[in-house]
Amino acid sequence: MKASTWYIGGRLLQAIPLVxxxxxxxxxxxxxxxxxxxxxxxxxxxxTPEYMEAMRTEFGLDxxxxxxxxxYLFKVVQGxxxxxxxxxxxxxxxxxxxxxxxxxxxxxxxxxxxxxxxxLGATYxxxxxxxxxxxxxxxxxxxxxPAFWLGQMLLIVFSLHLGWFPSQGxxxxxxxxxxxxxxxxxxxxxxxxxxxxxxxxxxxxxxxTRSKMLETLSQDFIITARGKGLDRRAILYRHALPNALLxxxxxxxxxxxxxxxxxxxxxxxxxxxxxGRLMFEAISARDYPVxxxxxxxxxxxxxxxxxxxxxxxxxxxxxxxYR
Amino acid sequence: MKNRPLIxxxxxxxxxxxxxxxxxxxxxxxxxxxxHGGTFIFAVEGEQANLNPFLISTSDVVPIQVNLFSTLLTQxxxxxxxxxxxxxxxxSGDGLTYTFHLVKNATWHDGKPFTSADVVYTLRDxxxxxxRTGTWxxxxxxxxxxxxxxxxxxxxxxxxxxxxxxxxxYPTGGPSILPxxxxxxxxxxxxxxxxxxxxxxxxxxxxxxxxxxxELVRNPNYFASGxxxxxxxxxxxxxxxxxxxxxxxxxxxxxxxxxPYNAVPFEEVPELRKDPNLVIxxxxxxxxxxxxxFINLRNPPVSNKxxxxxxxxxxxxxxxxxxVLLGEGKAAKSIVNSVTEWAFNPKVPDYPFNLExxxxxxxxxxxxxxxxxxxxxxxxxCVGGRGSDIMIAEVMRDQLKQVGIxxxxxxxxxxxxxxxxxxxxxxxxxxxxxxxxxxxMVGLTRLxxxxxxxxxxxxxxxxxxxxxxxxxxxxxxxxxxxxxxAAMWYRIQEIVMDELPYFPIYEQPVLNVHRAVWIxxxxxxxxxxxxxxxxxxxx
Numbered sequence: 001m002k003a004s005t006w007y008i009g010g011r012l013l014q015a016i017p018l019v020x021x022x023x024x025x026x027x028x029x030x031x032x033x034x035x036x037x038x039x040x041x042x043x044x045x046x047x048t049p050e051y052m053e054a055m056r057t058e059f060g061l062d063x064x065x066x067x068x069x070x071x072y073l074f075k076v077v078q079g080x081x082x083x084x085x086x087x088x089x090x091x092x093x094x095x096x097x098x099x100x101x102x103x104x105x106x107x108x109x110x111x112x113x114x115x116x117x118x119x120l121g122a123t124y125x126x127x128x129x130x131x132x133x134x135x136x137x138x139x140x141x142x143x144x145x146p147a148f149w150l151g152q153m154l155l156i157v158f159s160l161h162l163g164w165f166p167s168q169g170x171x172x173x174x175x176x177x178x179x180x181x182x183x184x185x186x187x188x189x190x191x192x193x194x195x196x197x198x199x200x201x202x203x204x205x206x207x208x209t210r211s212k213m214l215e216t217l218s219q220d221f222i223i224t225a226r227g228k229g230l231d232r233r234a235i236l237y238r239h240a241l242p243n244a245l246l247x248x249x250x251x252x253x254x255x256x257x258x259x260x261x262x263x264x265x266x267x268x269x270x271x272x273x274x275x276g277r278l279m280f281e282a283i284s285a286r287d288y289p290v291x292x293x294x295x296x297x298x299x300x301x302x303x304x305x306x307x308x309x310x311x312x313x314x315x316x317x318x319x320x321x322y323r
Numbered sequence: 324m325k326n327r328p329l330i331x332x333x334x335x336x337x338x339x340x341x342x343x344x345x346x347x348x349x350x351x352x353x354x355x356x357x358x359h360g361g362t363f364i365f366a367v368e369g370e371q372a373n374l375n376p377f378l379i380s381t382s383d384v385v386p387i388q389v390n391l392f393s394t395l396l397t398q399x400x401x402x403x404x405x406x407x408x409x410x411x412x413x414x415s416g417d418g419l420t421y422t423f424h425l426v427k428n429a430t431w432h433d434g435k436p437f438t439s440a441d442v443v444y445t446l447r448d449x450x451x452x453x454x455r456t457g458t459w460x461x462x463x464x465x466x467x468x469x470x471x472x473x474x475x476x477x478x479x480x481x482x483x484x485x486x487x488x489x490x491x492x493y494p495t496g497g498p499s500i501l502p503x504x505x506x507x508x509x510x511x512x513x514x515x516x517x518x519x520x521x522x523x524x525x526x527x528x529x530x531x532x533x534x535x536x537x538e539l540v541r542n543p544n545y546f547a548s549g550x551x552x553x554x555x556x557x558x559x560x561x562x563x564x565x566x567x568x569x570x571x572x573x574x575x576x577x578x579x580x581x582x583p584y585n586a587v588p589f590e591e592v593p594e595l596r597k598d599p600n601l602v603i604x605x606x607x608x609x610x611x612x613x614x615x616x617f618i619n620l621r622n623p624p625v626s627n628k629x630x631x632x633x634x635x636x637x638x639x640x641x642x643x644x645x646x647v648l649l650g651e652g653k654a655a656k657s658i659v660n661s662v663t664e665w666a667f668n669p670k671v672p673d674y675p676f677n678l679e680x681x682x683x684x685x686x687x688x689x690x691x692x693x694x695x696x697x698x699x700x701x702x703x704x705c706v707g708g709r710g711s712d713i714m715i716a717e718v719m720r721d722q723l724k725q726v727g728i729x730x731x732x733x734x735x736x737x738x739x740x741x742x743x744x745x746x747x748x749x750x751x752x753x754x755x756x757x758x759x760x761x762x763x764m765v766g767l768t769r770l771x772x773x774x775x776x777x778x779x780x781x782x783x784x785x786x787x788x789x790x791x792x793x794x795x796x797x798x799x800x801x802x803x804x805x806x807x808x809a810a811m812w813y814r815i816q817e818i819v820m821d822e823l824p825y826f827p828i829y830e831q832p833v834l835n836v837h838r839a840v841w842i843x844x845x846x847x848x849x850x851x852x853x854x855x856x857x858x859x860x861x862x
Contacts, residue, residue, distance in 0.1 A: 033739075034735065034738075034739040034742060034743070036738070036742060036746075037738075049777045049778055049779045051779070052778075052779050052780070084372075086371075086372060087370075087371075087372045087533075088372035088373065089372070094533075097533055097534075098533075098534060101534070152568055152572075155569070155572050156572070159572065159576060160572055160575055160576050163576070166578060167569065167572050167573045167576045167578045168562070168564050168569050168572070168573045168578060168579075169535060169536070169562065169563075169564075170535060171535070173362065173364050173536060173560045173562055173578070174362050174364065174578075175362075268565050268566050268569075269566050269568075269569060270569070271535075271562075271563060271564045271565060271566065271569055273532070273533070273534030273535040273563070274534070277534060277565065278534070280565065281369065281370070281565070284736060284737065284738065285738065286738045
């Protein structure tokens with residue numbers, strides 16, 4: 001127990017310089033991009049040069065870049081992520097208000113894609129040309145379909161033509177549901193975006209599980225199990241699968257990062273009010289504090305996801321010990 | 324004696340017929356009364372920090388603000404001024420005194436009565452804080468606002484200001500009246516009511532779920548409810564849909580009722596026209612927007628007037644309208660939109676497509692064709708992505724190539740584009756729109772007057788400086804006679820269309836789309852930027 005506490009604490013400490021470095025690189029990159037938030041905020045209508053200058057001073061954009069970076073880092077250490085230039089709201093508050101929607105969507109997609117990916121991978125782990133072809137097909141189709149395209153196709157078929165699902169957002173607007181019906185309404189809205197996201201993810205899990213299963217099934221202990229006359233199902237699910245799952249757990253951790261990046265597309269296509277949309281809007285508006293805040297929150301999430309992966313690893317594999 | 328009963332019988336019968344006719348008439352009249360109820364769902368592209376019209380007046384928030392706040396006057400489809408918070412008004416013969424008589428029954432959404440004190444406070448204390456009014460309200464209007472009694476407001480000007488009423492009524496950044504009792508003594512920028520507004524308008528603020536929607540509900544005490552009890556709908560919801568394809572899909576499916584024209588992709592229009600459940604409403608073009616080619620007069624060779632005129636001759640505007648707008652728009656003739664009828668000069672030189680003239684002008688300007696058929700290279704700046712500007716740029720590049728001009732497209736996102744065009748003047752040619760509304764004085768002076776050669780958004784970034792135009796612009800808005808103003812605007816257009824700092828490409832078509840179940844969704848010149856108080860569901 002003590003070893004594990006030390007291990008987790010050590011890993012968290014290691015993450016601090018990493019996150020710090022992420023902030024610095026992002027800060028410099030964002031400020032090097034052409035365009036500035038002031039000309040965006042002034043927008044489509046006229047504004048006087050004095051007004052634009054005043055805005056620049058208000059946001060501290062008139063100071064040298066290195067000073068701006070120093071001020072930002074000093075504030076971040078104190079837990080202050082700054083103030084959104086566009087939404088005139090504390091960045092942390094803004095990001096946290098979008099986290100539940102993204103987590104609901106990402107969590108649902110991840111849970112079902114992992115479940116089905118593993119089950120399919122384990123079930124179709126025989127060496128047959130049919131399974132081989134299906135794998136290749138699924139891999140190519142699921143992996144290479146861009147999320148925005150798949151999302152739009154699903155919308156056209158299941159929402160517009162069949163009318164089974166609502167088209168946009170997280171809740172119905174024409175009639176506002178309450179209580180249990182509000183939950184059901186949100187779940188109804190969740191299906192298509194979650195399916196879009198899961199399609200990509202399920203192919204990865206499926207392919208990985210299947211190839212690891214094939215590898216595991218040819219190992220000695222499986223042959224021994226067969227020799228003992230164990231039932232095929234028991235061999236498959238009790239002996240082979242837990243061993244094949246280790247790399248899948250690793251991929252899950254890595255995929256948290258990919259999924260957060262992918263949320264920009266999926267959430268925009270479905271008008272889902274999550275972090276991805278916030279990022280998209282912040283990029284177009286050059287809302288530096290929000291962008292930096294999002295990158296920071298996401299890097300922390302990725303670090304945590306990797307840590308959780310390692311812990312889960314140790315839990316399911318007795319060979320792994322904390323060092 | 325015998326006749327009498329007969330006559331009375333006839334009378335009775337006649338009365339009965341008359342009575343039943345009256346009843347039937349009443350019934351039909353009742354049938355014509357708009358139905359109450361329903362939810363009107365309006366798609367918006369993006370979200371802003373708050374709903375205060377003096378802090379933010381972009382296309383995302385104006386359609387919301389107009390339902391919450393009222394102006395003193397408003398305009399109908401034919402640009403006549405119609406009463407709103409002012410039930411009547413008068414203007415003195417010298418154009419220096421404007422008197423507004425306010426409605427008696429208006430209340431704020433929190434129940435407090437509306438009085439002239441609110442108008443005085445808004446116009447005198449709040450409105451000038453709006454940074455965008457800095458270029459016209461403060462320097463030009465220079466108004467003294469007085470309230471002789473609770474229901475009268477008098478504006479006294481130092482000099483006549485022709486577009487005053489147009490501005491008073493204008494929903495986009497015009498003076499909507501804000502409540503004195505909630506703003507007095509506070510910092511307007513930080514007032515909490517900026518994001519949960521209290522107005523006098525037909526709908527009241529209910530909730531704002533960030534990233535999702537803003538919901539308004541019917542104001543049962545609306546001062547202009549009239550006999551029919553306006554507004555008719557129970558709720559108006561503004562739903563955030565950032566993806567253009569998503570907006571169209573929601574509209575076709577019936578999840579959304581109205582998509583404003585600036586959020587409708589042109590390539591969708593032919594299909595939308597075929598949909599029997601949808602209506603494309605082209606009324607409400609009050610914005611009077613034109614797509615221009617901005618030309619940087621500082622950079623050779625486009626600093627040469629002959630080169631600019633050659634570019635104008637080489638561009639086939641009709642073809643751009645056909646290819647980019649799929650024929651839905653109109654090639655622009657002058658820098659003033661033809662919707663602004665009184666000021667639009669139909670006789671300006673408008674450079675009909677003519678490759679020979681273009682080539683001749685370029686030869687004369689001293690830019691002969693080189694070995695590869697190229698005369699010179701130039702940069703064409705535009706906003707990339709899925710909008711129409713990049714398509715215009717591509718058509719234009721091909722057209723300019725025909726006369727030996729190698730226009731290199733530099734497409735960026737909106738933020739970088741605005742930065743290059745207005746803040747750094749780092750462009751040769753650029754595609755940008757501007758509006759003649761609410762009056763050419765407000766819409767075009769900022770592009771044409773040499774005092775507006777400043778590094779700020781939507782200003783004279785072409786660097787156009789012409790003494791006669793400056794003088795005309797300084798004088799025209801002081802004219803009480805509209806004929807005199809029109810004559811001056813005619814002259815301005817002649818000069819500008821000869822000098823060509825801005826070449827008008829097309830007049831932005833207004834194609835608001837709504838579901839066919841709605842009647843009177845548009846009843847004003849402002850189109851999508853008007854309140855939804857007149858909209859009702861078909862039976």
